[in-house]
Amino acid sequence: MARTFALPDLGEGLTEAEIVRVLVRDGDVIEEDVPLLEVETDKAQVEIPSPMSGRVEKVHVEPGQTVKVGEALISFADAGDGAGSVAPRGAPSAQAPAPRHAGSAPAPAAPPAAGAPPPPTGTASGTGPVPATPATRRLARELGVNLRAVRGSGPGGRVTDEDVRAAAAGAPAGPGAEAMARPAAVGAEPGAGRLPAAARPLLAVGLEPPALPRFEQWGPVEREPLSHLRRTIAERMTLSAALIPHVTHFDRADITELDALIRRNLEPAQTRGVTLTLTSFLLKAAALALVAHPRFNASLDPAAGEMILKRYCHLGVAMATDRGLIVPVIRDVDRKFLLELARELAALARRVREGKATLEDLRGGTFTLTNIGALGGTGAIPIINYPEVAILGVARARQEPVVRDGQVVPRLMLPLSLTFDHRIADGADGARFASDIVRRLERPDQLLLEL
Amino acid sequence: MGDLVREVDVAVVGGGPGGYSAGFRCAELGLDTVVVDAGGRLGGVCLHEGCIPSKAYLHVAALMDEAARAPELGVEFGAPRVSLDALRKWKTERVVGKLSRGLASVALRRGVEVIPGRGVFEESRLLRVEGDQPQKIRFAHAVIATGSRPARLPGAALESERIMDSGAALELPEVPARLLVIGGGYIGLEMGMVYAALGSQVTLVEMTDGLLPGVDRDLVQPLARRVEKLFAAVHLGTRVTGLREGGSGIEARLEGRGEERFDRVLVAVGRRAWTDGLGLETTRVRVGQGGIVGVDDRCRTDDPRIYAVGDVTGEPMLAHRAMRQGKVVAEAIAGRPAAFDNVVVPAVVFTDPEVAWCGMSEDEARRAGRAVKVARFPWAASGRAATLGRSDGLTKLMADAESGRVLGVGVVGPGAGELIAEGALAVEAALLAQDVAATIHAHPTLSETFMEAAETFLR
Numbered sequence: 001m002a003r004t005f006a007l008p009d010l011g012e013g014l015t016e017a018e019i020v021r022v023l024v025r026d027g028d029v030i031e032e033d034v035p036l037l038e039v040e041t042d043k044a045q046v047e048i049p050s051p052m053s054g055r056v057e058k059v060h061v062e063p064g065q066t067v068k069v070g071e072a073l074i075s076f077a078d079a080g081d082g083a084g085s086v087a088p089r090g091a092p093s094a095q096a097p098a099p100r101h102a103g104s105a106p107a108p109a110a111p112p113a114a115g116a117p118p119p120p121t122g123t124a125s126g127t128g129p130v131p132a133t134p135a136t137r138r139l140a141r142e143l144g145v146n147l148r149a150v151r152g153s154g155p156g157g158r159v160t161d162e163d164v165r166a167a168a169a170g171a172p173a174g175p176g177a178e179a180m181a182r183p184a185a186v187g188a189e190p191g192a193g194r195l196p197a198a199a200r201p202l203l204a205v206g207l208e209p210p211a212l213p214r215f216e217q218w219g220p221v222e223r224e225p226l227s228h229l230r231r232t233i234a235e236r237m238t239l240s241a242a243l244i245p246h247v248t249h250f251d252r253a254d255i256t257e258l259d260a261l262i263r264r265n266l267e268p269a270q271t272r273g274v275t276l277t278l279t280s281f282l283l284k285a286a287a288l289a290l291v292a293h294p295r296f297n298a299s300l301d302p303a304a305g306e307m308i309l310k311r312y313c314h315l316g317v318a319m320a321t322d323r324g325l326i327v328p329v330i331r332d333v334d335r336k337f338l339l340e341l342a343r344e345l346a347a348l349a350r351r352v353r354e355g356k357a358t359l360e361d362l363r364g365g366t367f368t369l370t371n372i373g374a375l376g377g378t379g380a381i382p383i384i385n386y387p388e389v390a391i392l393g394v395a396r397a398r399q400e401p402v403v404r405d406g407q408v409v410p411r412l413m414l415p416l417s418l419t420f421d422h423r424i425a426d427g428a429d430g431a432r433f434a435s436d437i438v439r440r441l442e443r444p445d446q447l448l449l450e451l
Numbered sequence: 452m453g454d455l456v457r458e459v460d461v462a463v464v465g466g467g468p469g470g471y472s473a474g475f476r477c478a479e480l481g482l483d484t485v486v487v488d489a490g491g492r493l494g495g496v497c498l499h500e501g502c503i504p505s506k507a508y509l510h511v512a513a514l515m516d517e518a519a520r521a522p523e524l525g526v527e528f529g530a531p532r533v534s535l536d537a538l539r540k541w542k543t544e545r546v547v548g549k550l551s552r553g554l555a556s557v558a559l560r561r562g563v564e565v566i567p568g569r570g571v572f573e574e575s576r577l578l579r580v581e582g583d584q585p586q587k588i589r590f591a592h593a594v595i596a597t598g599s600r601p602a603r604l605p606g607a608a609l610e611s612e613r614i615m616d617s618g619a620a621l622e623l624p625e626v627p628a629r630l631l632v633i634g635g636g637y638i639g640l641e642m643g644m645v646y647a648a649l650g651s652q653v654t655l656v657e658m659t660d661g662l663l664p665g666v667d668r669d670l671v672q673p674l675a676r677r678v679e680k681l682f683a684a685v686h687l688g689t690r691v692t693g694l695r696e697g698g699s700g701i702e703a704r705l706e707g708r709g710e711e712r713f714d715r716v717l718v719a720v721g722r723r724a725w726t727d728g729l730g731l732e733t734t735r736v737r738v739g740q741g742g743i744v745g746v747d748d749r750c751r752t753d754d755p756r757i758y759a760v761g762d763v764t765g766e767p768m769l770a771h772r773a774m775r776q777g778k779v780v781a782e783a784i785a786g787r788p789a790a791f792d793n794v795v796v797p798a799v800v801f802t803d804p805e806v807a808w809c810g811m812s813e814d815e816a817r818r819a820g821r822a823v824k825v826a827r828f829p830w831a832a833s834g835r836a837a838t839l840g841r842s843d844g845l846t847k848l849m850a851d852a853e854s855g856r857v858l859g860v861g862v863v864g865p866g867a868g869e870l871i872a873e874g875a876l877a878v879e880a881a882l883l884a885q886d887v888a889a890t891i892h893a894h895p896t897l898s899e900t901f902m903e904a905a906e907t908f909l910r
Binding site: 061138 | 747748749751753755783786787788789790792793794851854855856879880881883886
């Protein structure tokens with residue numbers, strides 16, 4: 001007859017838990033304390049360790065399923081030796097219940113004394129039904145007590161309700177009576193009386209997302225399908241985040257001079273039909289720096305083990321539209337005059353705003369610039385636009401007190417975040433590249449020499 | 452063609468005792484439940500062509516038998532005249548019809564919709580209903596309660612109107628002059644007695660060496676004696692090896708006896724779990740040998756969303772087992788800590804005398820090498836039995852030799868079917884013989900025989 005381990009009382013008024021992950025399979029032979037399942041309650045996510053050693057006969061639950069207290073989780077095959085099969089194997093030393101938590105969990109009923117053998121049963125050796133009334137059997141199920149391991153004190157060895165309650169209260173009795181989650185006991189001194197946990201391999205993370213919980217259980221929800229653009233962005237971001245080891249280098253550029261230069265030239269530029277903006281200067285500075293640090297303008301071919309260095313510099317400019325993020329590309333930024341860049345940028349922005357950007361407008365980029373401070377904030381960590389290997393984010397420029405020559409002076413500071421692919425460049429490379437951009441921005445007169 | 456998809460919490464396939472019990476309890480527990488039944492009604496084989504009709508006819512048979520004995524007591528009725536039409540009408544309208552209407556009204560009150568049609572699983576969450584109202588049902592849980600069908604006679608298959616299974620026999624098409632009953636189990640015996648009471652010459656053939664194989668011999672003996680008197684012939688240890696149409700009847704070849712001619716034949720060689728055409732291969736439900744659906748102690752199949760109850764889960768194929776399983780399943784689906792952990796499933800043969808038993812039989816105890824004490828109380832010593840003019844009964848109790856705990860009970864005699872309930876309670880609740888002996892049983896009743904049997908353990 002199989003021994004069924006049910007979800008025991010979770011305490012704190014919790015009556016159900018959601019199965020997050022099942023860690024064993026039918027037929028697995030496992031030891032006591034091996035984690036069987038990960039469940040999520042209203043309070044926390046916890047692991048349920050095995051109450052006994054043995055062979056898993058049947059797993060009754062699956063991820064995403066909500067189980068209530070008392071519902072069967074896993075059946076173990078009968079070890080065949082009746083009363084003794086509930087006992088943890090061997091000496092207590094390595095098998096003591098170690099605190100184990102995947103998050104804070106409700107303090108459970110007292111865990112059983114480590115390694116204590118179960119009491120001898122008062123009835124005939126583990127065969128045949130355990131003598132108990134139907135009501136007593138039901139009580140045992142509710143309390144998660146294994147009847148076979150309880151000594152019956154009733155007439156003829158009948159197991160009474162009192163026997164069941166005593167077993168559930170803490171005398172070592174059976175699988176279900178043990179605490180479900182073994183978190184660090186509240187108020188216990190660290191290390192006090194606890195033996196080190198047995199080592200276990202970390203679970204591999206697959207790219208298959210676990211099942212979502214049923215959100216309706218906490219309140220009303222609405223489902224909204226993702227738009228085509230949103231879906232595309234979601235897929236690309238997931239790809240970048242999953243494939244590329246991102247590193248971000250932070251810096252600040254003093255653009256007081258650059259800002260003054262732009263102001264001085266706004267009107268002259270306007271007469272030529274161009275609105276001068278900081279962005280065109282950023283593009284230029286970045287492009288020139290990319291020429292000097294070509295690996296940040298490359299792509300990686302992991303299969304071939306090669307970096308594909310591009311001899312052209314097409315920069316994408318991230319633009320927020322009401323439909324979502326669009327990144328049109330300006331070609332040959334390193335070779336175009338500033339005014340030309342500014343003009344092209346303006347035209348591109350207009351096309352994008354009007355929803356008239358073409359496919360060609362969006363392709364061929366080698367590096368992306370993103371304005372992460374347009375709507376406020378002090379900075380952000382941008383995600384690389386796959387298959388590029390770097391992206392430069394600039395936040396809002398602000399007047400800040402800066403120490404110069406022993407004096408505190410107000411300067412216009414522009415925060416920069418350079419995220420790059422750690423497979424093609426290391427921290428030092430990133431720092432050098434970022435410094436290059438910063439230097440060009442801080443010395444606009446030198447920038448002009450290169451135009 | 453409807454492509455309507457209905458979403459429910461629970462879809463029950465089959466409206467028999469297991470199905471409707473599960474359905475009603477699910478609804479009581481607040482689950483949105485439907486019951487799909489090929490006949491478009493509740494009751495199943497039990498109500499429409501099994502338990503209920505047979506008991507109705509057996510009551511009439513017993514009535515006729517009592518009347519026949521009346522002269523001994525000083526009362527003369529004369530020979531009874533039977534109107535098959537009236538008998539069938541009473542059975543169909545006043546018994547089956549009334550109970551069927553009762554079930555339908557319970558279903559209505561509880562909000563359980565009965566959907567006519569054949570349910571076919573399309574996968575673990577979807578049921579297709581075929582029939583007059585085709586539709587698809589997406590369920591959170593399903594309960595398979597498709598029951599069983601009469602088994603066919605191996606090796607002697609012949610299609611003929613004169614060869615009946617239990618369902619056809621209960622239609623009472625006619626009272627055949629000569630009836631062959633193949634199978635000495637409870638169905639063969641009960642149906643044989645009905646036809647014998649109505650006037651048929653019944654010949655019963657049983658493969659094993661005794662009637663009601665598996666039941667303790669001392670319980671079967673009083674019945675066997677009666678059957679010998681009532682039937683034209685009883686052939687034990689005999690097989691039917693061939694059946695063919697012959698003249699205006701059926702020629703049956705009986706092992707070692709040659710051919711004999713009968714007007715009709717009743718095949719009662721057992722029942723087989725029914726899952727054909729259910730589409731279970733699209734789910735994870737495991738169907739084992741004999742078409743039996745494998746379930747755990749909560750009646751859940753290998754597919755975590757699908758449960759099964761009743762005959763489709765195997766022996767004993769009894770309506771009351773199905774009903775209890777149905778209730779357990781409903782509680783399990785509703786998340787309560789339920790389990791089918793019943794120790795006893797009592798069994799009753801509604802012949803005259805009735806035979807009933809529960810728990811461990813003397814035979815089983817002996818084979819298991821278990822130390823038991825057996826107490827037998829013959830009804831010859833019962834006051835009540837004497838007042839009924841029926842001393843041909845026996846009450847028997849098996850108890851653990853050491854603790855005195857009641858392990859099994861058997862009763863043969865009129866009303867055994869009602870009396871066995873006390874035995875079932877005693878075994879299920881792990882009572883001791885002394886508990887039974889110490890409980891006052893009303894006098895003069897047949898139930899006292901149980902107390903008297905228990906008292907022998909105290910001596």
